Amino acid sequence: MDLPALPLGPRVRHHRERRGRTQAVVAGLCGITEDYLSQIERGLKKPSYDVLLRLAAELEVSVAVLLDESALPQPQAPDTAADHVVRALLGQYPNTPCGAAPHVGLRTRVDDLWRTWQTSAARFTATEAVLPALIGDVEEAVRAHRRSTDPAARREILRTAADLYGLLRSYCRRAGRLELSLMVADRALRAAEDADDPLRIATAQWNLGHILLSTAGDEHAAADVARSAAEDLHRALSTPEALAVQGALELVAVVAQARTRRAWAAREHLDRRVRPLAEQVGEGNVQWTVFGPTNLELHAVSVEMLAGDATEALRLADQVDTAQLPSRERQFTFILEVARCYDLRREDAAVLVHLLELEELAPEDLERSPLARELVLSLVERSRPTYRRKATALAERLSLL
Secondary structure, eight states, X not given: OOOTTOXXXXXXXXXHHXXXXXXXXXXHHHTSOHHXXXXXXXXXXXXXXXXXXXXXXXXXXXXXXXXXXXXXXXXXXXXXXXXXXXXXXXXXXXXXXXXXXXXXXXXXXXXXXXXXHHHOTXXXXXXXXXXXXXXXXXXXXXXXXXXXXXXXXHHHHHHHHHHHHHHHHHHHHHTTOHHHHHHHHHHHHHHHHHTTOHHHHHHHXXXXXXXXXXXXXXXXXXXXXXXXXXXXXXXXXXXHHHHHHHHHHHHHHHHHXXXXXXXXXXXXXXXXXXXXXXXXXXXXXXXXXXXXXXXHHHHHHHHHHHTTOHHHHHHHHTTOOOTTOXXXXXXXXXXXXXXXXXXXXXXXXXXXXXXXXXXXXXXHHHHHOHHHHHHXXXXXXXXXXXXXXXXXXXXXXXXXX
């Protein structure tokens, strides 16, 4: 049923009543009070992001259905997936400059682009400048080696392709193109399977798990994919690199548990399944997964944030040092979650401080993050006069006002 005229509160009420559930039942399942749910339905309160996720899950609808962006304006991340990148993914590659052999230096080029993607403050601009030609060259190299009499060379090209499409999964998801993200994740898995590379097959499944986590209602599927891949990898390899990727896969299951309101299971999973692996392999970045003790602690913060326990999340965050993380994206996500915790506590000055830190750390990510844009707009609406000017200026720089 289409409800184009209803804002958020009445939509929540409509779907609750359609399910035949009382306010008391839905509120209890979502971990909020009946009065709070009543205020949400009457438009007197705006639910936090984690409460919105819980409501959507209990009412068996997507968050988008509750928000109904046509009726309730929400901050939207700009469509930043550059047209020339999309064309390259669809097979319309630019010409290789100077007639160079497309397979020359591909491994170095892909590795260099991964480093740019993980470390550059302007990573979208830098990556989009390189991707189209690199996609074309990798695809051309794969075709050229399809019937190669050199199995080692063919396998290396396929591994390179799997790594490139793993990067593209992250790029497309962050750029707001989830459908393309799923497509390139499938290409990464196919390349890894053709290369018969267990480590990259598991990494491709890790990519798929993250895509499923991006869609409300697919959390259980994400956990199933991750756990199955971790078990397969454990049977296939016992190297330190395999243990690191196995740990990254286990973290996907942790996030899935936390997002389905099973914080207790997520905490137990972290301690029993992930922590031993992190302690065994140490800090690293195997297959660009950034798995290690620090990433584990970042996920512990996420679990408490998603559980709505901002105080405990902030306590854990105070013990985390992200300075040595090889991924600027992970640093960005951590600081954004800290800002979200302060938002839950309505400590607006702290929210502003962390949003400004994000702008300095990764301005292009800030522009593309729906949660960050939501925090900025909320801050402008309720901030005190003493720092409203700075909050408004930030909103203007993000083209939100």
